[in-house]
Amino acid sequence: MASLDDELVATDRYPPVSFEERMGTVEFRVSERPHITVDSDVCRSCTTKACVHACPAKLFVPTSDGGILFNYEQCFECGTCYMVCNEAGAITWTYPDGGDGVVFRHG
Amino acid sequence: MTPRDLIAVIVTRGGTLPTGADEAVAEAGGAAVVVGTGSEDAARALVSARTVTAVETEPGVPGRLAAMLRPLIEAAAVVLLPASPDGRDLAPLLAVELDRPLFAWAARCSPSEVELVRLDHRLSIRVGLDGPAVATLAPGARGAEPVQEPSSVLPRTLNAPKERPGPDEPGKTLPADPATVDLGEARRILGGGAGLVPPDESGAQMMELLGDVARALDASAGATRVVTDAGWMDYSRQIGTTGVVVDPDLYIAFGISGAAQHTGGLGAPHHVVSVNTDPSCPMTAMADLGIVADAPAVLRELARRLGVGHEKERRTVPAALLERGSTVANERFDAVVVGAGPAGSAAALELARAGRRVALLERGPFPGSKNVYGGVVYGRILDEVVPQWWREVPVQRWITRRSTMMMTPTQSVSFDVRSQAWGGPPYNGMTTYRADFDSWLAGKAEQAGAELITSTLATELLRGGDGAITGVRTDRPDGELHAPLVIACDGVNSFLAKSAGLLPEADADHHTLGVKETLSLPRETIDERFAVSGDEGLDIEMVGCTGPIAGGGFLYTNRETVSVGVVLSLTDLAASGRRPEDLIADLKAHPSIAPLLRGAELKEYSAHLIPEGGYDHMPELATEGMLVAGDAAGMCLAAGIWLEGVNFAIGSGLAAGRTAAEALERGDTSAAGLARYRKRLSESFVLADHKRLRRAPGFVLSPRVQHRYPELVCDLVQELFTVRNPKPKPRLGGLLRRTARTKASGSPTSPATRSRG
Ligand SMILES: Cc1cc2nc3c(=O)[nH]c(=O)nc-3n(C[C@H](O)[C@H](O)[C@H](O)COP(=O)(O)OP(=O)(O)OC[C@H]3O[C@@H](n4cnc5c(N)ncnc54)[C@H](O)[C@@H]3O)c2cc1C
Ligand code: SF4
Ligand code: SF4
Numbered sequence: 007m008a009s010l011d012d013e014l015v016a017t018d019r020y021p022p023v024s025f026e027e028r029m030g031t032v033e034f035r036v037s038e039r040p041h042i043t044v045d046s047d048v049c050r051s052c053t054t055k056a057c058v059h060a061c062p063a064k065l066f067v068p069t070s071d072g073g074i075l076f077n078y079e080q081c082f083e084c085g086t087c088y089m090v091c092n093e094a095g096a097i098t099w100t101y102p103d104g105g106d107g108v109v110f111r112h113g
Numbered sequence: 114m115t116p117r118d119l120i121a122v123i124v125t126r127g128g129t130l131p132t133g134a135d136e137a138v139a140e141a142g143g144a145a146v147v148v149g150t151g152s153e154d155a156a157r158a159l160v161s162a163r164t165v166t167a168v169e170t171e172p173g174v175p176g177r178l179a180a181m182l183r184p185l186i187e188a189a190a191v192v193l194l195p196a197s198p199d200g201r202d203l204a205p206l207l208a209v210e211l212d213r214p215l216f217a218w219a220a221r222c223s224p225s226e227v228e229l230v231r232l233d234h235r236l237s238i239r240v241g242l243d244g245p246a247v248a249t250l251a252p253g254a255r256g257a258e259p260v261q262e263p264s265s266v267l268p269r270t271l272n273a274p275k276e277r278p279g280p281d282e283p284g285k286t287l288p289a290d291p292a293t294v295d296l297g298e299a300r301r302i303l304g305g306g307a308g309l310v311p312p313d314e315s316g317a318q319m320m321e322l323l324g325d326v327a328r329a330l331d332a333s334a335g336a337t338r339v340v341t342d343a344g345w346m347d348y349s350r351q352i353g354t355t356g357v358v359v360d361p362d363l364y365i366a367f368g369i370s371g372a373a374q375h376t377g378g379l380g381a382p383h384h385v386v387s388v389n390t391d392p393s394c395p396m397t398a399m400a401d402l403g404i405v406a407d408a409p410a411v412l413r414e415l416a417r418r419l420g421v422g423h424e425k426e427r428r429t430v431p432a433a434l435l436e437r438g439s440t441v442a443n444e445r446f447d448a449v450v451v452g453a454g455p456a457g458s459a460a461a462l463e464l465a466r467a468g469r470r471v472a473l474l475e476r477g478p479f480p481g482s483k484n485v486y487g488g489v490v491y492g493r494i495l496d497e498v499v500p501q502w503w504r505e506v507p508v509q510r511w512i513t514r515r516s517t518m519m520m521t522p523t524q525s526v527s528f529d530v531r532s533q534a535w536g537g538p539p540y541n542g543m544t545t546y547r548a549d550f551d552s553w554l555a556g557k558a559e560q561a562g563a564e565l566i567t568s569t570l571a572t573e574l575l576r577g578g579d580g581a582i583t584g585v586r587t588d589r590p591d592g593e594l595h596a597p598l599v600i601a602c603d604g605v606n607s608f609l610a611k612s613a614g615l616l617p618e619a620d621a622d623h624h625t626l627g628v629k630e631t632l633s634l635p636r637e638t639i640d641e642r643f644a645v646s647g648d649e650g651l652d653i654e655m656v657g658c659t660g661p662i663a664g665g666g667f668l669y670t671n672r673e674t675v676s677v678g679v680v681l682s683l684t685d686l687a688a689s690g691r692r693p694e695d696l697i698a699d700l701k702a703h704p705s706i707a708p709l710l711r712g713a714e715l716k717e718y719s720a721h722l723i724p725e726g727g728y729d730h731m732p733e734l735a736t737e738g739m740l741v742a743g744d745a746a747g748m749c750l751a752a753g754i755w756l757e758g759v760n761f762a763i764g765s766g767l768a769a770g771r772t773a774a775e776a777l778e779r780g781d782t783s784a785a786g787l788a789r790y791r792k793r794l795s796e797s798f799v800l801a802d803h804k805r806l807r808r809a810p811g812f813v814l815s816p817r818v819q820h821r822y823p824e825l826v827c828d829l830v831q832e833l834f835t836v837r838n839p840k841p842k843p844r845l846g847g848l849l850r851r852t853a854r855t856k857a858s859g860s861p862t863s864p865a866t867r868s869r870g
Binding site for chain 2: 022025027031032033035054060062064084085090101102107113
C-alpha cells in the first residue's frame with residue numbers, strides 16, 4: 007500500500023529518505039556479541055511473522071525457506087520484537103554489554 | 114548550434130554509461146558528446162539522444178580532456194554533465210576551461226535558469242542565468258524519456274591542443290590549516306571555557322596557548338561565548354547555538370561547564386573529553402573521558418610535553434586522570450541503583466543526600482544515551498531536587514503553547530492553549546534531549562555523592578541464603594556489587610523486575626512502541642511556523658493519526674529541531690502489517706502537519722517502548738531487598754493526550770530513595786520494611802494521577818476515541834464553518850444530532866475493531 011508520503015513525494019519529484027539513510031542517522035557502537043539471536047527453525051512454523059514489519063530497525067528478513075535472517079548490529083534495543091513474537095523460544099533477547107549498542111543524541 | 118542550446122557531456126569507460134547519463138542527455142534536448150573508451154557503443158546505448166558526437170580517447174587527465182572538448186561544446190549555452198564520479202571530476206575543469214560558472218547538483222536546467230537541489234533533495238533553489246554555464250545534474254531528479262527516431266552518431270577523434278597550458282595533472286590537495294579552517298569542518302577541536310582562565314591571568318594568553326596546543330595536535334581551537342565575549346578569542350571561533358555549530362570526531366573541553374547553549378552547537382562528536390574540576394558538570398557528564406583536574410594546569414602540562422607555547426616552568430597535573438566507568442567493582446554499597454534515567458538518578462540523589470554510599474549503574478556510555486521520549490519534561494517535581502532548577506537545567510524551549518489535535522486523514526480540529534505564565538519561573542514544561550537532561554540529573558546525584566558507573570550492565574540479581582536480594586552482578590570482570598538494597602530503575606523491559614518475578618516476560622497488550630524523528634529546521638523557521646519566539650516552544654499531542662493502529666502522535670519544538678513521532682499499540686501494529694516509519698511518514702504528510710515540516714532534514718531516527726498498562730498493571734513495588742521505580746514499575750501516562758513519564762520517574766525515584774534511606778536506618782530492608790514506599794507514592798501525584806486515570810489507557814486507545822470522536826468532532830466543526838449561502842446556517846442542536854447519527858450508523862471510514870476499555 008502506497009503511503010501518503012509516497013504520493014506527496016511523487017508530486018514533489020524528490021525521493022524520500024531511504025531506509026539506509028534513515029538508519030545512517032543513528033550511532034551504533036557495534037558489539038562483538040550478538041545481544042539478540044533468532045532461531046530460524048522456530049520461525050518456520052510462525053504464521054504471523056509480525057517481527058518483520060514491526061521492528062523499527064527492519065532487522066528481521068524472511069528467507070525463502072520460511073525462516074528468518076536476523077542481524078543485531080543496528081538495533082534500537084527497544085524490545086518490540088520479543089513482545090510481538092508469535093512463537094515461544096524464537097527470540098533470545100538481552101541488552102548489549104555495557105557501553106555497546108545504540109547511542110541516542112537527540113532521544 | 115545556436116547559443117541557446119544545451120549539450121550533455123558524458124564520460125564513458127569501456128562503453129558503460131554512468132548513472133544519470135540519459136537524464137542529462139534528455140535535459141539537454143538530445144544533444145550529447147560521449148567521450149572515453151568504447152564511446153561509440155556508449156553513444157548508441159543512449160535512449161534519449163538525437164545527435165551524438167562520440168570521441169574515442171584513453172581515460173586520461175581530466176584537465177587535458179577539458180581542453181580537447183572545448184571546440185565541440187563552447188557554442189552551447191549550458192554544458193551539462195551527470196553528477197557521476199567522472200562527471201563531477203570533469204565539470205569544474207570544463208568550467209575553468211570555458212571560463213564559466215559551475216552549478217553543481219541541478220534538477221532542471223535551461224539556458225536562462227538552473228534549479229538546484231540541496232538538503233537531501235528537500236530544498237530547491239532557482240538561479241537565473243545571465244550567460245553561459247556548466248552544470249551537473251542530480252541523478253534520479255527528472256527521469257529520461259526515450260526518443261522515437263534512432264539517434265545519429267558521429268565518431269570523431271580529437272587531439273589535445275599541445276600549446277594550451279591546461280592543468281596536466283590533478284592539482285595538489287593542500288591540507289587545510291587547522292588554525293584557520295572553518296570550525297564546522299574541523300575533525301578535532303580543543304574548546305576553551307571560562308574555567309581555562311585562572312583569576313588574574315590573561316585570558317587572551319591562555320587562549321593563545323590553547324591554539325598552540327591545538328596546532329600541535331592537528332586540531333582547531335574554539336571557545337564558549339564567555340570567552341569570545343571577553344574578547345579573548347575571535348567570534349568566528351565561538352561554538353554553540355549562537356555561534357558555530359561543529360561536528361568533530363574529537364572534542365576536548367578545557368574548563369567548560371557544558372551549558373546547553375554551548376553543547377547545543379557540538380553536533381555528535383565521536384569522543385568527548387572534558388577537563389574540569391567539577392566532576393558533575395554537564396560537560397563532564399556527557400564526556401567519554403572526564404579528567405577531574407584544573408584545566409589551565411592540564412593545558413600547560415600538555416603544552417610542555419608537546420614542546421609548544423611559552424611554558425618553561427614545569428607543573429604537574431594536580432589530580433589523577435579519571436576514566437569514566439572503569440571503576441573496578443566487587444564492592445560493598447548501602448544501595449545499588451540500576452539505571453541512570455530520571456528514576457535512578459532521583460533515587461541515588463536521595464540516598465546520597467541521606468549520607469548513604471550508593472552506586473548508580475548505567476549500561477549506556479553516558480546517562481541518556483539509551484533513552485528516547487517525545488520531548489517534554491514537566492519540571493515542577495525538580496523543586497525537590499534543586500531549588501531554582503530552571504537556572505541550570507539543559508533546556509531547549511519552554512512550552513508556552515500546547516495543542517491537542519483530533520484528526521481524520523483529511524481533517525483536524527485543535528484545542529490550542531497558550532499561556533505566557535508558562536514562559537516564566539516556575540514554568541510548566543520544557544523540551545530537552547534526554548542525552549542532556551539525564552546527564553544533568555545524574556550529575557546532580559554525583560554532586561550529592563552518588564557513584565555513577567557508566568558502560569556497565571546489570572546482568573543478574575544476587576540473592577542471599579534467605580532468597581532476599583543482596584546486590585547485582587554486572588558484565589565487568591569481578592563485577593559484583595553487594596548491597597542490602599537494590600532499586601530497579603532500569604526502565605521498560607525491566608530485566609530486574611522480570612528476574613524478580615514481578616513482571617511478565619512479554620506483555621504486548623500493555624506496551625506501546627514510540628518511534629520518533631528528530632528533524633532539523635532553522636530556529637527562525639520554527640519560531641515563524643509555530644508562532645513562538647525566543648525560548649518559547651510548542652507541544653502538540655494528536656489522536657486519530659495512526660490509521661488502523663490505536664495510538665497517537667506528537668510534535669515538539671526544540672531550539673533548532675522538531676521531534677515528530679507516533680505511539681503505536683503493539684498488538685495492533687503486529688496485526689496491521691504496517692511499518693513504524695511509514696506511520697510517521699503518514700503523519701508528516703497530513704495536510705495539517707506537512708506545511709509545518711517542509712524542508713526539515715532528518716537528524717536522528719529513534720525508537721523506544723512505553724509501558725501503557727496504567728494503574729491496574731503495575732507490578733509489586735517492593736520485594737525482599739528491592740524497590741521498583743519509574744518505567745520499570747509501569748509509571749507512565751502515555752495515552753494520546755498525555756505523554757508523561759519523566760515526572761513520574763523522578764517522583765517515584767525520590768520516594769524510593771527516601772524509603773530506602775529510612776529502611777537502611779532501621780536496618781530492615783525486607784518487603785515489609787519497604788512497604789512505606791507504596792504509601793508514599795499513593796499520597797503523591799505519582800499514584801494519585803495513575804489511580805484517577807486508571808481507565809485512561811483503555812479509553813484513549815478505544816475505537817471510540819481513536820476514530821469515532823475525531824471524525825465526529827471534525828465533521829461537526831466542518832459543518833459549523835461551511836458557509837452554504839443562500840442557505841441559512843444550521844442550528845447547532847440539529848447539526849450535533851445529525852452528525853452523531855451519521856457516525857453512529859457506522860461510518861465507512863472507521864477501520865477500528867478494537868475491544869479495549
Ligand atoms: C516515544 C516516547 C515518548 C515519550 N514522551 C514523553 C514526554 O514527552 N514526557 C514525559 O515526561 N515522558 C515521556 N515518555 C515517557 C518517559 O520517557 C519515561 O517514562 C521515562 O523515561 C522513565 O524514566 P525511567 O528512569 O524510569 O526509565 P528510563 O528513562 O528508561 O531509564 C532507564 C535507564 O536504565 C538503564 N538500564 C536498563 N537496564 C539496565 C541494566 N540492566 N543495567 C544497567 N542499566 C540499565 C537504561 O540504559 C536507562 O538509562 C515517552 C516515552 C516514549 C518511549
Ligand atoms: S514473530 Fe517470532 S516466531 Fe514469528 S518469525 Fe518473527 S521471530 Fe520468528
Ligand atoms: S529490539 Fe527493537 S530494534 Fe532491536 S531487533 Fe527488536 S524490534 Fe528491532
